[in-house]
Amino acid sequence: xxxxxxxxxxxxxxxxxxxxxxxxxxxxxxxxxxxxxxxxxxxxxxxxxxxxxxxxxxxxxxxxxxxxxxxxxxxxxxxxxxxxxxxxxxxxxxxxxxxxxxxxxxxxxxxxxxxxxxxxxxxxxxxxxxxxxxxxxxxxxxxxxxxxxxxxxxxxxxxxxxxxxxxxxxxxxxxxxxxxxxxxxxxxxxxxxxxxxxxxxxxxxxxxxxxxxxxxxxxxxxxxxxxxxxxxxxxxxxxxxxxxxxxxxxxxxxxxxxxxxxxxxxxxxxxxxxxxxxxxxxxxxxxxxxxxxxxxxxxxxxxxxxx
DNA sequence: CTAGGGGTAAAT
DNA sequence: ATTTACCCCTAG
Numbered sequence: 001x002x003x004x005x006x007x008x009x010x011x012x013x014x015x016x017x018x019x020x021x022x023x024x025x026x027x028x029x030x031x032x033x034x035x036x037x038x039x040x041x042x043x044x045x046x047x048x049x050x051x052x053x054x055x056x057x058x059x060x061x062x063x064x065x066x067x068x069x070x071x072x073x074x075x076x077x078x079x080x081x082x083x084x085x086x087x088x089x090x091x092x093x094x095x096x097x098x099x100x101x102x103x104x105x106x107x108x109x110x111x112x113x114x115x116x117x118x119x120x121x122x123x124x125x126x127x128x129x130x131x132x133x134x135x136x137x138x139x140x141x142x143x144x145x146x147x148x149x150x151x152x153x154x155x156x157x158x159x160x161x162x163x164x165x166x167x168x169x170x171x172x173x174x175x176x177x178x179x180x181x182x183x184x185x186x187x188x189x190x191x192x193x194x195x196x197x198x199x200x201x202x203x204x205x206x207x208x209x210x211x212x213x214x215x216x217x218x219x220x221x222x223x224x225x226x227x228x229x230x231x232x233x234x235x236x237x238x239x240x241x242x243x244x245x246x247x248x249x250x251x252x253x254x255x256x257x258x259x260x261x262x263x264x265x266x267x268x269x270x271x272x273x274x275x276x277x278x279x280x281x282x283x284x285x286x287x288x289x290x291x292x293x294x295x296x297x298x299x300x301x302x303x304x305x306x307x
Numbered sequence: 308c309t310a311g312g313g314g315t316a317a318a319t
Numbered sequence: 320a321t322t323t324a325c326c327c328c329t330a331g
Contacts, residue, residue: 006325007317029308048326050309055324 140183
């Protein structure tokens, strides 16, 4: 009983996801040998990768092979997806050797707002400020009004309201917002502390902080994203684009939440990195595959003219 | 080597 | 007390 336990870091998870994207699920040894990921995953065995992937994939999906089908009061107030692809998993025999960075992909018809895979990350802070400013309501705006404004202009993520509430509370506590009864106003001393996500990704380096305590306020549902990732191969271009857009949105949400925990933000920030890494990887996957049969089922016309 | 079963420390 | 998730074991 030598090893007490070694929790997976967000970096490792990100590397694993990226590895699965690149080589496919099941090619654990291949992923492990890839110099791109060996720097992060050199402590893990191929079995570890497989187990971790199972754990991550199982959560939302429920019974993948484990977990008892107990009643999960997962009150999803709005529909999630209409296509139910039961247990079809990724089955690819070829690895795309593309990483030729092209340009951000223009999605047609998708719900992609100002999604820019570059370094343009929209911050919830700014969104809130923008909302309050634009609403121009005397005395400030209610939380619901702010939420509506943001939701109309941007993305409608899963637990956006939760993040917004926490964010508002945080901003008030830090004096950036003033809460007047139930309305929020912008404080004068709005000197924003720029806190960016560290630009370094997984690239041959070792873990820096053991970090025993994982302050886990689950902001993003990685597992769900993973499922989506698996399904992307069988999706139409529009569907895949939508999924990718949501991935980016969640990455941004994670970043916003990261600064909320300014103290022990280490883990949250790492989560944000992981999400962002996934989002970029998702983009590349879509871009990389030269869609053989990506055709609209109904019309039969090829709907991918620029992928 | 991978997939799946199972045990159990740690977290809630 | 129950759930989570890391790790080991073994058949194919």
